[in-house]
Amino acid sequence: MNKRWTIDKIRTFVNNNSESTLLSTEYHGFSQKLLFKCACGNNFEKTFTKFNKSNQRKCDTCQPPKASRGQEQ
């Protein structure tokens, strides 16, 4: 199933499912890095795929990246 995300839908999703805020104002596709503001005040960049599917919804300080390789990307 292919859900078509728009920047507005993503912003709503971010507001509803995380403590972070979406700073980016345009969405060009799943490979684009979006700019978020973490609840701690740090800004961080992440693709929406990682934010959504990999549950990476905070900055690297609050939620350090997992060391696992391979599947991740």
Ligand SMILES: [Zn+2]
């Ligand atoms: Zn943080």
